[in-house]
Amino acid sequence: MVGGYSQTQNYYFRKNSREAPIGDLTSSESASEDLFTVNGKWKIKPASWGGNPKDALEKKQFWQTFEGCMTSLPLRLAQVFALREFEDLKSEEICNLLKISMTNLNVALYRARLRLARCLETNWFGKEGEENHDLL
Amino acid sequence: MISCREAAQLISESYDRQLPLRQRVALRLHLLMCNICPRFLQQMLFLEDAAKRYPEETEREEPAPPFSLTNNAKEKIKKALAEGRPGSGPN
Numbered sequence: 001m002v003g004g005y006s007q008t009q010n011y012y013f014r015k016n017s018r019e020a021p022i023g024d025l026t027s028s029e030s031a032s033e034d035l036f037t038v039n040g041k042w043k044i045k046p047a048s049w050g051g052n053p054k055d056a057l058e059k060k061q062f063w064q065t066f067e068g069c070m071t072s073l074p075l076r077l078a079q080v081f082a083l084r085e086f087e088d089l090k091s092e093e094i095c096n097l098l099k100i101s102m103t104n105l106n107v108a109l110y111r112a113r114l115r116l117a118r119c120l121e122t123n124w125f126g127k128e129g130e131e132n133h134d135l136l
Numbered sequence: 137m138i139s140c141r142e143a144a145q146l147i148s149e150s151y152d153r154q155l156p157l158r159q160r161v162a163l164r165l166h167l168l169m170c171n172i173c174p175r176f177l178q179q180m181l182f183l184e185d186a187a188k189r190y191p192e193e194t195e196r197e198e199p200a201p202p203f204s205l206t207n208n209a210k211e212k213i214k215k216a217l218a219e220g221r222p223g224s225g226p227n
Contacts, residue, residue, distance in 0.1 A: 036139075036140065036141040036144075039139065040139025040140055040141035040142060041139065041140050041141075042140050042172050042173075045172050045175075046172065046175045046176045046179055047175065048175055048178075049175075049178065049179060049182065053178075053182045054182065054185060056186075057185065057186060057189055057193075063190070063193045063194060066186060066190060067194060081187075084152065085184070085187035085188070085190075086187065086190055086191050091152045091153060105152075106145075106148070106149050106152065107145075109148055109149075109151075109152060110144070110145050110148035110149070113148050113180060113183055114144070114148075116183055117176070117179040117180070117183055120179075120183075120186075121179070
């Protein structure tokens, strides 16, 4: 009856969901912080993704890259990003579901987005950029 | 003036909630003065577009992606909503 749904639920709420997930979100693992100096300046500056980054959305390979980047995220970050962006849940709903504070959710979403952007830059736009350079 | 780190966090949060005026102004000022953070903003715009399309783009693939509801589940939810189960919402 609700097989498909509960399967997805299993993904989102896979083990430990009742144990404080907060540690996962704000633990010493801090890829986002690594991108900034102590003064809060970009250590690794985001690159320009070219004039028409949206062209990528029409390419099948891009979606494989995107999926790969999603998979490379720590589970908790992938979960909050998926709930917010793919399922379009409101922040309050996600906080209630995962029993986390708004602050923790915001930090987790921020980290997920930073990581995804970094991953796409390295694995998609970076490569494209090199190709474009070769042409010039 | 807020730092790039703070600006980046506010850019992310602006997709989840309406920022208070004070933070909106601080972010706008930062974006005017900084030549890096506007790139991050562009990246976030792109990421939002991509994320919106992700479920439909990957639906066609086999097997179903682990990051979204299956079509089947979505239909069931839509149906349940349409039937207006008691307590499921204002309608």
